[in-house]
Amino acid sequence: MKSVVKPAQAGTLESNDIMIIVEPGANGIVLELESIVKKQYGQAISQTIIETVKSYGLTDLNVKAIDKGALDYAIRARLVTALSRAGLGPGSEG
């Protein structure tokens, strides 16, 4: 089974971006989301994050996402970077 080996962060707290922090988990995929648009889009952002995590075959992961209005593709890109930095494949900058 795939898993991350260390904590990692990607993205920024700047407008139209999202900061994502991941760490190895033990209780399923646990997501904590802060977003300036949580009321309107919280559900959609959570779904994007959880589906992306699952697409890696991960079953346990702690995720903190601080969203400043990022678009869907940006959310996915930041998460992929965080996961690769956390040990799921080659790292990249971003």
Add this chain to the structure above:
Amino acid sequence: MNGSLELEVADLDSKREIREVTEFLNSFGLEYEGDLDYTVILRNGPAMVATGSFKGEVLKNFAVNESFQGQGLMASLVTALTREQTRRGIVHFFVFTDPRKAFMFSELGFSEIARIEPYVALLETGLGSIDSWILEAAKELAHLPPNRAALVMNCNPLTKGHEALIRRAASENKAVIVFLVSEDLSFFSFKDRFFLVKESLGHLKNVSILPSGKYMISAATFPTYFLKKDQGLLAQTKLDLAIFAKKIAPALNIVCRYVGQEPSCEITRAYNQAMLDILPSQGIEVKVMPRLAINHQPVSASLVREAWKSADWETVSAMVPPATMAYLQGKTP
């Protein structure tokens, strides 16, 4: 972020750079808090326009030049700092700030834990929160009946005085929680301090011994306790106790706090006084117990440490329970 600005990591070994950061902070009426792990500076050409630092999990020493405010500089600083913290394995972040500046961090996803107007606010973000800590603690304490008494102790190391205080609380209450200070900044490690309390008092059925965690007398709630500086002492004691009274005690069914009288240490005495000032008004009784004296000498952990270092075994054995004695005999100062 503003494209013309350069982000730079300060060299904390350079007296010149530290002086520059200090002068920048001073120009906003802020103090430079030393003993830092990492500092970043934003420059517009050679001129510093913003700075921020961290020590462990705690972000501090923030300042942004007014003419650059509202341009997302705080976001750049916090991004750079938390990225480095994460790289070092830290994923839970605190900031101890002026209540008037707290909104700047709320906008960056921080949640406020408590504030003491007009002095200080404590906020947190990242993985971990006071609510999740309280949930975990509540589970650990599920076997204890409500109307619990609590003690927050360092036990560095456990003396007969600490033991008497805990036994007294245990005899007067159906349930007692001993929160042992988790922060590993005392002479004896948390692991050893915890082991000694368990050894001497673990058999008491109505007493639970838990790590105090990050929300009681920690580097985040109460840095002065470890820094031994008196600056901001009053605000910090009040902040620590506000978190206890408003968040921890109600959620964990704590109605009373026991504390030993403090004859010598100024910081502990200020903390005890703040307890009497704050907790009763929040419905939490405070019971101050006279300090245990042996041969007319008040028992204290600092006295034990001194006696142990000078191999004064007579004093040590008079003041500590057998488990602490055995531990100290097996260890070199």
